[in-house]
Amino acid sequence: MTDADDAESRSATGDSDGSTSVVTTTGLTKEYGGRPIFDGVDLDINAGAMTAVIGPNGSGKTTLLKTLLGHVDPTAGTVTYTGPDVDRPMGYLPQEPAFRPQFTVSETVEFYASLVDASVDTEGLLREVNLYDARTRRVSALSGGMRRLLAVAQAVLGDPPVVCCDEPASGLDPSMARRVFESLAGRAADGMAVVVASHTLSLVETYADHVVILDAGGVAAAGSPAALIERYDAADLWDVYATVVDPATAGVSRRGDDDDTAERDAAASDPTADSGGDS
Numbered sequence: 001m002t003d004a005d006d007a008e009s010r011s012a013t014g015d016s017d018g019s020t021s022v023v024t025t026t027g028l029t030k031e032y033g034g035r036p037i038f039d040g041v042d043l044d045i046n047a048g049a050m051t052a053v054i055g056p057n058g059s060g061k062t063t064l065l066k067t068l069l070g071h072v073d074p075t076a077g078t079v080t081y082t083g084p085d086v087d088r089p090m091g092y093l094p095q096e097p098a099f100r101p102q103f104t105v106s107e108t109v110e111f112y113a114s115l116v117d118a119s120v121d122t123e124g125l126l127r128e129v130n131l132y133d134a135r136t137r138r139v140s141a142l143s144g145g146m147r148r149l150l151a152v153a154q155a156v157l158g159d160p161p162v163v164c165c166d167e168p169a170s171g172l173d174p175s176m177a178r179r180v181f182e183s184l185a186g187r188a189a190d191g192m193a194v195v196v197a198s199h200t201l202s203l204v205e206t207y208a209d210h211v212v213i214l215d216a217g218g219v220a221a222a223g224s225p226a227a228l229i230e231r232y233d234a235a236d237l238w239d240v241y242a243t244v245v246d247p248a249t250a251g252v253s254r255r256g257d258d259d260d261t262a263e264r265d266a267a268a269s270d271p272t273a274d275s276g277g278d279s
């Protein structure tokens with residue numbers, strides 16, 4: 001992806017840089033009870049790239065992902081899938097994954113593998129998400145982070161053309177969080193369109209090809225991490241976030257106040273910054 005793609009979310013795609021859009025949104029608008037969550041969002045989600053959606057609590061990241069997946073109907077606008085014609089075009093890692101508690105890890109993955117029309121290397125998948133040694137454990141005996149790893153495996157199982165992951169690193173220790181992003185970036189490198197909603201800005205900066213910043217009812221900025229950093233003359237993606245996002249909703253101070261990445265990622269996910277969300 002070139003840096004010229006960054007002026008608008010729409011321009012991240014397309015033919016000029018050889019990338020292929022598999023999901024396109026046009027004028028995507030969602031209201032709840034007459035209250036706009038986002039309005040007129042134009043996006044192209046590319047195959048072979050990780051698109052990260054970042055923004056304050058309640059800015060509409062989950063709603064956007066659910067709209068892409070067709071789980072939520074937009075109030076206006078369209079979502080068009082133009083990828084391969086397969087039974088399961090999109091995998092989904094929900095914000096709060098739920099599995100049958102009495103199943104073991106292996107049984108869970110095998111159950112989902114039986115639902116997809118593809119041969120699945122379940123052992124390889126469990127190794128990829130670091131759950132192979134826990135394969136005989138029941139889901140009810142897993143930690144929250146391990147359950148999320150299982151959800152990552154379920155989401156990418158069968159290699160759907162698109163996978164939407166809602167906070168894939170939530171609850172994971174730093175090395176597992178990195179491993180999950182690495183693994184999703186690897187899937188993207190193999191051609192998958194990976195969409196990630198995340199508050200972990202350091203990992204987004206490292207692994208995402210394209211970043212969409214949602215705030216105040218729309219796309220506040222979009223582009224590759226490098227292009228955004230250059231455009232805002234910023235030190236890093238956090239610096240961009242703190243510049244672009246309304247501080248009243250971000251719950252963060254403006255740039256230059258703090259250098260610690262972990263603290264800054266934590267601030268970006270500060271639940272006290274919720275602008276009214278109950279998600």
Ligand SMILES: Nc1ncnc2c1ncn2[C@@H]1O[C@H](COP(=O)(O)OP(=O)(O)OP(=O)(O)O)[C@@H](O)[C@H]1O
Nearest residue numbers: 032037056057058059060061062063276277278279
């Ligand atoms: N089913 C619903 N009915 C009414 N309002 C909703 C519904 N789902 C979400 N919302 C509202 O839409 C807004 C956006 O929520 P959403 O979960 O998409 O935000 P988010 O950016 O993913 O937040 P977070 O970072 O906290 O996960 C919030 O104000 C939330 O309360």
